Amino acid sequence: xxxxxxxxxxxxxxxxxxxxxxxxxxxxxxxxxxxxxxxxxxxxxxxxxxxxxxxxxxxxxxxxxxxxxxxxxxxxxxxxxxxxxxxxxxxxxxxxxxxxxxxxxxxxxxxxxxxxxxxxxxxxxxxxxxxxxxxxxxxxxxxxxxxxxxxxxxxxxxxxxxxxxxxxxxxxxxxxxxxxxxxxxxxxxxxxxxxxxxxxxxxxxxxxxxxxxxxxxxxxxxxxxxxxxxxxxxxxxxxxxxxxxxxxxxxxxxxxxxxxxxxxxxxxxxxxxxxxxxxxxxxxxxxxxxxxxxxxxxxxxxxxxxxxxxxxxxxxxxxxxxxxxxxxxxxxxxxxxxxxxxxxxxxxxxxxxxx
Numbered sequence: 348x349x350x351x352x353x354x355x356x357x358x359x360x361x362x363x364x365x366x367x368x369x370x371x372x373x374x375x376x377x378x379x380x381x382x383x384x385x386x387x388x389x390x391x392x393x394x395x396x397x398x399x400x401x402x403x404x405x406x407x408x409x410x411x412x413x414x415x416x417x418x419x420x421x422x423x424x425x426x427x428x429x430x431x432x433x434x435x436x437x438x439x440x441x442x443x444x445x446x447x448x449x450x451x452x453x454x455x456x457x458x459x460x461x462x463x464x465x466x467x468x469x470x471x472x473x474x475x476x477x478x479x480x481x482x483x484x485x486x487x488x489x490x491x492x493x494x495x496x497x498x499x500x501x502x503x504x505x506x507x508x509x510x511x512x513x514x515x516x517x518x519x520x521x522x523x524x525x526x527x528x529x530x531x532x533x534x535x536x537x538x539x540x541x542x543x544x545x546x547x548x549x550x551x552x553x554x555x556x557x558x559x560x561x562x563x564x565x566x567x568x569x570x571x572x573x574x575x576x577x578x579x580x581x582x583x584x585x586x587x588x589x590x591x592x593x594x595x596x597x598x599x600x601x602x603x604x605x606x607x608x609x610x611x612x613x614x615x616x617x618x619x620x621x622x623x624x625x626x627x628x629x630x631x632x633x634x635x636x637x638x639x640x641x642x643x644x645x646x647x648x649x650x651x652x653x654x655x656x657x658x659x660x661x662x663x664x665x666x667x668x669x670x671x672x673x674x675x676x677x678x679x680x681x682x683x684x685x686x687x688x689x690x691x692x693x694x695x696x697x698x699x700x701x702x
Contacts, residue, residue, distance in 0.1 A: 350681065366676055373534040377527075383509060383511020383513075388490070398518075400446060401454075401458035401459070402427075403452060405448060407446070415571060431454050437465050497687055533666065563591065563593075563618045564584055565618055567621070570632070580623070589679070605639055608647070615647050619647060624652070624654045636652070655667055
């Protein structure tokens with residue numbers, strides 16, 4: 348029996364139940380929207396002229412997904428801050444989201460303190476920790492999400508909740524129907540195309556994981572549609588499968604990185620490429636993907652083109668994300684490793700705490 352079709356073996360290896368978290372994403376997204384839309388956030392007294400999301404890891408990628416999804420609707424400029432300091436333009440007219448699942452992320456705490464001094468309109472998103480304590484102390488809105496998840500597995504809460512908040516603040520139109528469609532599409536994909544019970548012969552994620560196993564994965568997305576998903580794939584492959592990979596976007600990679608697909612020749616043979624695209628991609632970008640794929644294929648093991656057509660923009664973006672989450676899990680199984688523990692990150696935090 349194919350290892351990825353051996354549910355008993357997989358459940359034995361997956362001791363902390365990462366698969367359970369991944370399979371629960373559709374329900375998580377549904378609950379997340381309701382959480383955001385019913386949160387204790389009041390409209391700011393002055394007009395919001397810019398939005399800044401402070402967050403790293405799973406919290407930061409959630410903001411990127413929202414930014415890409417709303418690019419054709421949200422009129423307010425959006426920035427993502429993955430650092431200790433905020434952009435200088437942040438002020439009273441800034442909507443500052445401080446997102447940290449644990450509530451103890453030091454970069455996000457630093458941004459919160461700076462945002463407080465700059466008198467930004469702050470909304471905190473997380474499951475507790477120091478940020479929640481600061482919210483209570485300073486009478487700032489804190490949107491609480493369920494605890495008990497590995498931060499990267501709370502992606503629905505760390506992204507879809509934001510949509511609910513933005514709707515409540517009157518910055519975007521109601522997204523209830525989009526989220527409902529998203530949950531239905533993800534459930535369908537899970538049960539028919541990528542879930543554990545779907546055999547490898549019919550399972551997109553298992554097939555891709557097998558093709559990436561033992562190779563160096565390179566994930567390409569496209570600007571304004573799948574760019575955040577490509578980053579998510581890289582992050583999940585790293586944390587779940589403990590495998591190094593890289594990501595970039597079209598058309599930017601056509602102006603630099605594509606030239607690098609020549610040396611070192613022996614190493615490039617062990618590279619496998621996944622290109623994530625969407626029907627909303629610019630027509631010229633679609634041509635760039637086609638031409639670049641043909642060029643790259645001459646140097647590497649394989650090029651996998653992946654696109655989902657079902658549903659609206661939100662459903663399509665998260666469908667590709669969901670496929671990637673399962674790929675990272677199956678790749679962990681092929682690497683014979685428990686996907687949940689991240690000892691290196693834990694070590695890094697302990698060392699930083701000494702300073």
